[in-house]
Amino acid sequence: DTEVTQTPKHLVMGMTNKKSLKCEQHMGHRAMYWYKQKAKKPPELMFVYSYEKLSINESVPSRFSPECPNSSLLNLHLHALQPEDSALYLCASSQGGLAGSTSTDTQYFGPGTRLTVL
């Protein structure tokens, strides 16, 4: 089973709202990732958690706040977003922690949350 689930599937929010995206995996993977994908473009890495600790923040604005409550869950808290933040937000996980490149670093993606900021 290589399933990563994400909720909600779609989200519409105003610029003053606070919302959260959720991601879950039960594969025992130790690294989890958030990506942002604009239409017709490849995904762009935002954050990486390794063993439940934030390892990488790709200079993401503070209006995006990640959280990893446990090894199976990853949240992305959203506050005061801008219309240009509208995108598909993808979660991914990989078996190994954040260490070098091995087959255990193969990333498996969830279906994404389609976010629209009005």
Place this chain on the structure above:
Amino acid sequence: GEDVEQSLFLSVREGDSSVINCTYTDSSSTYLYWYKQEPGAGLQLLTYIFSNMDMKQDQRLTVLLNKKDKHLSLRIADTQTGDSAIYFCAEVGSNDYKLSFGAGTTVTVRA
């Protein structure tokens, strides 16, 4: 990871073979991946190849890797309408956490 390049579009007739090409610049690439993305969906891992291999076959999919030329290709045999999607090539280098993606090739299967 470094630059990864792919052609943007491919049109193929149903039943024919599709070949999607990718070039990369990172000589330390260890794993190279092909992901498929259907409209409105996430990325589905299709296959991956380790850099010390030159070919990998999985049912209708054949991956060829020319490490000298830093060229990767994905061949889909007997292409079906369900194969219409965007295909992303990606690589990760040694001691690197970051997947470097190509721009994606939009494959359109026509009847």
